[in-house]
Amino acid sequence: MLKYQQIANQIEQFIEENQLQQGEKLPILENLMNQYNASKSTIVKALDLLEKKGIIFQVRGSGTFVRRKDRKGYISLLSNQGFKKDLDQFEITTKVMDLQVVKPTKEVAENLNILSDQDVYHVKRIRYIHGQTLCVEESYYNKEIVTYLNKEIVTESIFHYIQEGLGLKVGFSDMYMQMGKLNDEEARLLGLIAGEPKMSAETIFFLSSGKPFDFSKITYNYQQAQFFIQGTNM
Amino acid sequence: MLKYQQIANQIEQFIEENQLQQGEKLPILENLMNQYNASKSTIVKALDLLEKKGIIFQVRGSGTFVRRKDRKGYISLLSNQGFKKDLDQFEITTKVMDLQVVKPTKEVAENLNILSDQDVYHVKRIRYIHGQTLCVEESYYNKEIVTYLNKEIVTESIFHYIQEGLGLKVGFSDMYMQMGKLNDEEARLLGLIAGEPKMSAETIFFLSSGKPFDFSKITYNYQQAQFFIQGTNM
Numbered sequence: 527m528l529k530y531q532q533i534a535n536q537i538e539q540f541i542e543e544n545q546l547q548q549g550e551k552l553p554i555l556e557n558l559m560n561q562y563n564a565s566k567s568t569i570v571k572a573l574d575l576l577e578k579k580g581i582i583f584q585v586r587g588s589g590t591f592v593r594r595k596d597r598k599g600y601i602s603l604l605s606n607q608g609f610k611k612d613l614d615q616f617e618i619t620t621k622v623m624d625l626q627v628v629k630p631t632k633e634v635a636e637n638l639n640i641l642s643d644q645d646v647y648h649v650k651r652i653r654y655i656h657g658q659t660l661c662v663e664e665s666y667y668n669k670e671i672v673t674y675l676n677k678e679i680v681t682e683s684i685f686h687y688i689q690e691g692l693g694l695k696v697g698f699s700d701m702y703m704q705m706g707k708l709n710d711e712e713a714r715l716l717g718l719i720a721g722e723p724k725m726s727a728e729t730i731f732f733l734s735s736g737k738p739f740d741f742s743k744i745t746y747n748y749q750q751a752q753f754f755i756q757g758t759n760m
Numbered sequence: 761m762l763k764y765q766q767i768a769n770q771i772e773q774f775i776e777e778n779q780l781q782q783g784e785k786l787p788i789l790e791n792l793m794n795q796y797n798a799s800k801s802t803i804v805k806a807l808d809l810l811e812k813k814g815i816i817f818q819v820r821g822s823g824t825f826v827r828r829k830d831r832k833g834y835i836s837l838l839s840n841q842g843f844k845k846d847l848d849q850f851e852i853t854t855k856v857m858d859l860q861v862v863k864p865t866k867e868v869a870e871n872l873n874i875l876s877d878q879d880v881y882h883v884k885r886i887r888y889i890h891g892q893t894l895c896v897e898e899s900y901y902n903k904e905i906v907t908y909l910n911k912e913i914v915t916e917s918i919f920h921y922i923q924e925g926l927g928l929k930v931g932f933s934d935m936y937m938q939m940g941k942l943n944d945e946e947a948r949l950l951g952l953i954a955g956e957p958k959m960s961a962e963t964i965f966f967l968s969s970g971k972p973f974d975f976s977k978i979t980y981n982y983q984q985a986q987f988f989i990q991g992t993n994m
Contacts, residue, residue: 549873549970578812583932583970591970597936603837603989639783698817699991702831705939705959705982723957723982725939736783736817736825748939748957755837755989757933 530571533562537572538581541592552582552590580756593756600754603701616655620681624650627669634666637730637741645669649680652715659716660750665742672739688739697734703727708745716747723748764805767796771806772815775826786816786824814990834988837935851890854915858884861903868900871964871975879903883914886949893950894984899976906973922973931968937961942979950981957982 527535537552546552553561558569573590576582583593599616628648635642647667653660665684667675672688679687688694706724713720725748731740761769771786780786787795792803807824810816817827862882869876881901887894899918901909906922913921922928940958947954959982965974 580932583966583968585969588969593932593970600936603991698814698827701987701989701991702834703987703989705957705980705985707957723939723941725959732817734817735819735822736827746939751939753935753937755935755937757837757935 529564530568530575533564533568534572534575534579536562537576538579541581546592548592550592552592554589597754600752603753603755617657618660619654619657621652621654622649622677622680623652624648625675625677625680630666634741637728638666638668638738640668640670647672647675649675649684651680655750658750659718659747661744661746662712662715663742663744665740668737668739671733671737694739695734697732697736699729699731701727701729712745716745718747718749725751763798764802764809767798767802768806768809768813770796771810772813775815780826782826784826786826788823831988834986837987837989852894853888853891855886855888856883856911856914857886858882859909859911859914864900868975871962872900872902872972874902874904881906881909883909883918885914889984892984893952893981895978895980896946896949897976897978899974902971902973905967905971928973929968931966931970933963933965935961935963946979950979952981952983959985 537558540546541552552558555566555569558564558573559566562569562572564572573582573584577584577593580593582590584590626648627645630638630640630642630644630646632642634646635644638646640646647665647669649663649665649667651663651665653663667684671694672692674692675684675687679691685696689696704726706726707721708716708718708724710720712718712724713722725746727742727744727746729740729742729744730738731742732738771792774780775786786792789800789803792798792807793800796803796806798806807816807818811818814827816824818824860882861879864872864874864876864878864880866876868880869878872880874880881899881903883897883899883901885897885899887897901918905928906926908926909918909921913925919930923930938960940960941955942950942952942958944954946952946958947956959980961976961978961980963974963976963978964972965976966972
């Protein structure tokens with residue numbers, strides 16, 4: 527982790543520990559430089575990162591202010607970190623339904639930008655929140671990039687493993703959401719009734735090099751899943 | 761519009777006109793500087809803006825690449841520009857159900873961070889896409905900031921008017937999405953059946969100064985609305 531990222535984490539922690547509210551002003555640049563013993567450009571980079579993450583906002587000529595407005599229990603759709611981080615306050619558990627190496631369907635190959643004879647890991651999981659179904663998740667990983675998975679890994683956070691274990695740098699993601707009605711299979715897995723509301727999302731995750739490595743389809747339990755989306759300044 | 765914003769628009773247009781695909785490389789910095797007759801720092805700012813908007817991604821030591829991955833007909837949830845821009849390819853029409861100055865409810869006052877005796881504009885609209893209902897939108901504007909609205913304005917793009925007409929600078933937004941089932945009133949307005957899937961969103965829009973000016977509640981027609989969410993590099 528680079529110095530500006532460390533400082534960004536420290537500032538975020540400072541905001542949390544002191545329970546700073548929306549609109550509260552952070553110390554001026556010079557004070558932050560002293561406090562964190564860092565150059566101006568490092569502090570500027572740390573603040574830019576925090577702004578990107580929606581933690582603060584900067585007003586030219588006026589200063590830096592706290593933005594945080596999380597409502598508890600909402601899944602943030604801008605973070606690429608998976609659920610674990612957002613739902614820290616909850617007990618999330620996972621049941622692995624399937625884990626195997628397969629050849630991709632045409633749809634999977636297209637979204638991962640690979641050939642149909644390359645290998646992918648297929649992982650199907652049900653996630654629970656406080657014992658209630660949260661979602662059914664079906665993921666395909668390009669095995670050339672995500673070279674190894676086992677049951678223990680996919681029971682925990684795959685993203686944590688990809689970053690810490692494999693040392694890969696996750697870049698960005700494209701997510702497509704749709705609504706509809708649950709079919710029999712989806713309803714059975716979620717413990718709901720066919721025809722009830724369904725929210726499904728397809729997400730492609732890219733390494734910071736721009737290579738797609740994960741294509742996931744998630745079907746959410748409409749009674750449990752709620753989302754928080756921060757739009758940033760353009 | 762500042763120079764780097766103009767250049768960002770030109771580069772975006774260049775990508776569109778030449779139908780550059782995901783992963784295609786843009787010219788190197790020096791060439792862009794020549795092409796747009798701009799300094800290095802201006803080009804860097806233009807590229808950063810385009811990265812923020814999800815149009816490109818930058819790989820250190822390797823270059824700048826096209827990111828665009830829009831699927832036609834999806835509403836982008838990261839842009840703060842309202843529907844008009846995303847759904848350009850469609851015919852969007854609006855029916856105004858209500859437009860009046862009222863006192864805020866407790867919920868509205870809290871979200872707009874105003875007192876209960878201050879005035880707000882209440883605007884209720886149904887939006888149609890190709891003649892089908894897309895959503896019912898109920899918005900509350902702090903009248904101290906959005907000082908004037910009339911039927912013509914709210915039939916068109918309120919955001920365009922706020923930015924161009926009132927000269928306000930829109931900053932960021934917080935959106936909270938939930939799923940459920942339509943009640944009788946919602947079903948009637950959307951032309952659906954009570955009990956069918958419902959997706960609703962509450963959004964608070966802030967000026968770049970951090971002041972909330974618009975609190976909106978939208979109920980979407982699950983058959984028409986689909987969303988595109990770009991997650992950016994953290």
